[in-house]
Amino acid sequence: MILDICLSPALYPFYKKENDTVVVVDIFRASTTLCAALSNGASAIIPIADIESARKYKSEGYLVGAERNTRKVDFADFGNSPFEYTEDKVSGKEVVFTTTNGTRAIEASKEGRQLYIGAFSNIDAVVNSCLTGSERVVVLCAGWNNRVNIEDTLFTGAFAEKFIREAGATPGSDGVDMARGLWNLAKKNPLEFVKTSDHYQRLVNNGAEGDAAFCFEENTVSVVPWFDKSEGKLRIR
């Protein structure tokens, strides 16, 4: 098997191959939040790119999670904190979801063979899901406005360490060893490692410091969000 890592949705066209399994990662916070919502019983997540569509869904009675630049959009039921999507609010319901970067990465890669959502929250489960189905797995970082970011890159390094051990996978390009190197530098205390980063600072400025710490906790859930192409929805199988 081949493992590759793509650090930005804008680079994905240069990594893309037919029949790939793609793992979309947006550690702060979309992929962590999607894991929380589905683990808490949401029946599906409808990922959408733009705020106007989210508003339309809201007017039709859907629950809506919508975030731009780290803040909840005014008309939405939820922002992008994993702690908002509690069982009592989401269980059995479909939730429409749009975030700054996460949905862009899903849009870029949803034509692949299968698309999973990965986070530290579900890292072992998503590694396990990738062991079968495709000969090539690409971990795709959501990044920040198409620029690379450190927290998504650290996840890709952690994923690579586990996946190469489990699957005996071969790196597809230099990004894999770069990410592993960074993860090995950071893994003793990843939160400390990202404290000077742009996104961590934005979270702190918006009172979401606790979210950031949670986003580095491994294996808090066992679900793997999976993109159902026929319906355009994320579910668990």
Add this chain to the structure above:
Amino acid sequence: MILDICLSPALYPFYKKENDTVVVVDIFRASTTLCAALSNGASAIIPIADIESARKYKSEGYLVGAERNTRKVDFADFGNSPFEYTEDKVSGKEVVFTTTNGTRAIEASKEGRQLYIGAFSNIDAVVNSCLTGSERVVVLCAGWNNRVNIEDTLFTGAFAEKFIREAGATPGSDGVDMARGLWNLAKKNPLEFVKTSDHYQRLVNNGAEGDAAFCFEENTVSVVPWFDKSEGKLRIR
């Protein structure tokens, strides 16, 4: 001052700002080779994107350096090895130059305020050139077919360490700390660090192992190739 790092020409539109100084980097081997050619007395380098234009220049009597996928193009005078551009061959002459990735990065960024070519060969000189002229410096990796690569990223980390120390510059985004982290992992023996990389292996397969070692030697020249927009040529001032 602000320092930013962009790991691929395809990401440059998301980092670009007016009045930037851009340092284009293609460690294996275009930026190392450009430094060698100008240090050995070439009067100018004409960077071009495509092979057909190179052929036309050749028919007009120009010296031509042309490489695709690590190999010299058949009709060219030189490939992409810094050792080919010796003083007896290039002194006083204009050389047309096209490589797989390096000229793509120059094309992407040549509209900035000023464009320099950086390599380990001229790292102190190029850091010094960037201390004046712009409030923001972006180091732009040529990468490999728009994918990120490890040798260019290591250079950006080495550049960042020096430039932040000299200029007191502030990182513009996460890429800066990522590159510094990798450089600090690799700096005791960067050649060893890249030995599993795609591009190093391609160089070895083409008999250019010695080039790779040379490409990590610091400060072998004191020139800073600079892009003269009015003429579309690289020169030293």
